[in-house]
Amino acid sequence: MTPTPPVLALPTVSDQLTARLQEGLEQVDALLRREIDHEDPFLAEANTHLIEAGGKRFRPLLTLLAAELGTGINPDVVAAAAGVELTHVASLCHDDVMDEADVRRGAPSANAKYGNSTAILVGDMLFGTASSIIADLGAAAVKIQAQTFVRLCAGQIRDARPAGPGDDPVDYYLGVLADKTGVLIATAARYGAMFAGCxxxxxxxxxxxxxxxxxxxxxxxxxxxxxxxxxxxxxxxxxxxxxxxxxxxxxxxxxxxxxxxxxxxxxxxxxxxxxxxxxxxxxxxxxxxxxxxxxxxxxxxxxxxxxxxxxxxxxxxxxxxxxxxxxxxxxxxx
Known part of the structure; x- marks a missing residue:
């Protein structure tokens, strides 16, 4: 099992805050592994493939850090962080199919290992699992998750298309980035503050x-x-x-x-x-x-x-x- 990635080194973070964030990330990883496990061994392995490949856990870390502005890390914050990370990993499965990528996080991409059709369906399963986790957090969280997903997809579609004749190419590109990357990181920070009572x-x-x-x-x-x-x-x-x-x-x-x-x-x-x-x-x-x-x-x-x-x-x-x-x-x- 791949260990939980360490907290990103930031010069302003005390040992005490680092310890709280590291403990929170370990709780997020444990929840991720429980939620994506499956009785079918092949599906269990495919679901965990990119999780096991590692990654910085940047988005869940941001959720945990944002919670420190309120009452701190709690089970709802951990669940929200896990939902955001699963949404991110699911999007990577789809991205790699679109880009015909061979490698992700230093390991074979899901499409390279399992084929395009399975990689797309694994991504769909992970999106479904993320939505299930978020659903336990209430209607407001579900609404945010749905709006985030719509913008993610819109950003990916627009990224594959050139700017229109009347569009400034740089402004168009920055708008694409706001949708395809910015929105999920925004949701990660937003959830942390929400579920810590801000x-x-x-x-x-x-x-x-x-x-x-x-x-x-x-x-x-x-x-x-x-x-x-x-x-x-x-x-x-x-x-x-x-x-x-x-x-x-x-x-x-x-x-x-x-x-x-x-x-x-x-x-x-x-x-x-x-x-x-x-x-x-x-x-x-x-x-x-x-x-x-x-x-x-x-x-x-x-x-x-x-x-x-x-x-x-x-x-x-x-x-x-x-x-x-x-x-x-x-x-x-x-």
């Missing part, structure tokens, strides 16, 4: 914070996909380029009118970046392009919006930790 105003603050945090998290991942080397992350760099995704640095390059960018624009618009040589050339040109710094500045600005959303909250260790978390998700890329 006021509606604090719950809304955490929702806004979480959505911006999620967008910054994804923008940072987009930059890492370009700037990293294989040995740094264990993930092949340039995956987004290979799949034809127009992330923020790419959009900035395509908007450039500089003649010096003509080769890079040609590669991004017309090159078959599934070919290793062309992908390597595009990565080299993009890494040295000012668009990378422009995208970094935008990423840090979104993280600052997340931190700013917390300004109205009274000072506390939990608030400091949430602000540090917003910093840490973007300092991975400088």
């Amino acid at each position: 006021s509606p105003e604090v719950v809304e603050t955490l929702r806004e914070y979480g959505e911006r945090l999620g967008m910054a998290f994804q923008l940072a991942d987009d930059l890492i996909d370009i700037s990293s080397e294989l040995e740094d992350t264990g993930k092949q760099p340039g995956t987004d380029l290979r799949e034809g995704k127009r992330t923020l640095p790419v959009l900035y390059v395509l908007a450039s009118q500089d003649a010096a960018d003509s080769r890079l624009r040609t590669l991004l618009l017309e090159g078959d970046l599934r070919q290793d040589a062309l992908l390597s050339e595009a990565l080299d040109l993009l890494r040295r392009h000012p668009a990378m710094e422009q995208a970094r500045r935008r990423t840090h600005a979104v993280a600052q919006q997340a931190r700013d959303a917390l300004d109205a909250l009274p000072d506390s260790e939990a608030k400091d930790a949430l602000q540090a978390l917003a910093t840490s998700v973007v300092t991975r890329v400088g």
Whole structure:
């Protein structure tokens, strides 16, 4: 059995808070394993495949940390955190089918191991299990889960489609990120505050914070996909380029009118970046392009919006930790 991932290192978190969060994550993992177990051994193994592969448990950690703004971690907070993580894992099963991915979290993806049809159905089972957990938390939680699921799906659909003729490509892309990544992280933070007895105003603050945090998290991942080397992350760099995704640095390059960018624009618009040589050339040109710094500045600005959303909250260790978390998700890329 894969051990529970450790709490992310944040400089403002005391040993006491770290211990509470670690204990909470262990309770979340135990609940996850109980809920996804199945009498059919194959289904039990398929359900647990990505859970066993690990992951940072970023979303449940955020739920637990948000609860520290109220009365703290309790069984409802743990259940909400487990529901959010299962929703996330279910979405990964579907994402990997759409992207034809072979690896997830350092292990074979569900579609690579079981085939597309089974991977889709496993994702559906996990969505169902997540909904069952959330249903025990009341009608308001179910409504939020349903709204979150709708936005997740809308974001994925829009991500696979280009911006319309009247849309600004960057604004369109940021809207996609708010739906496909931001909304579930927003729900994770919102649930933590809700089930720890925080006021509606604090719950809304955490929702806004979480959505911006999620967008910054994804923008940072987009930059890492370009700037990293294989040995740094264990993930092949340039995956987004290979799949034809127009992330923020790419959009900035395509908007450039500089003649010096003509080769890079040609590669991004017309090159078959599934070919290793062309992908390597595009990565080299993009890494040295000012668009990378422009995208970094935008990423840090979104993280600052997340931190700013917390300004109205009274000072506390939990608030400091949430602000540090917003910093840490973007300092991975400088």
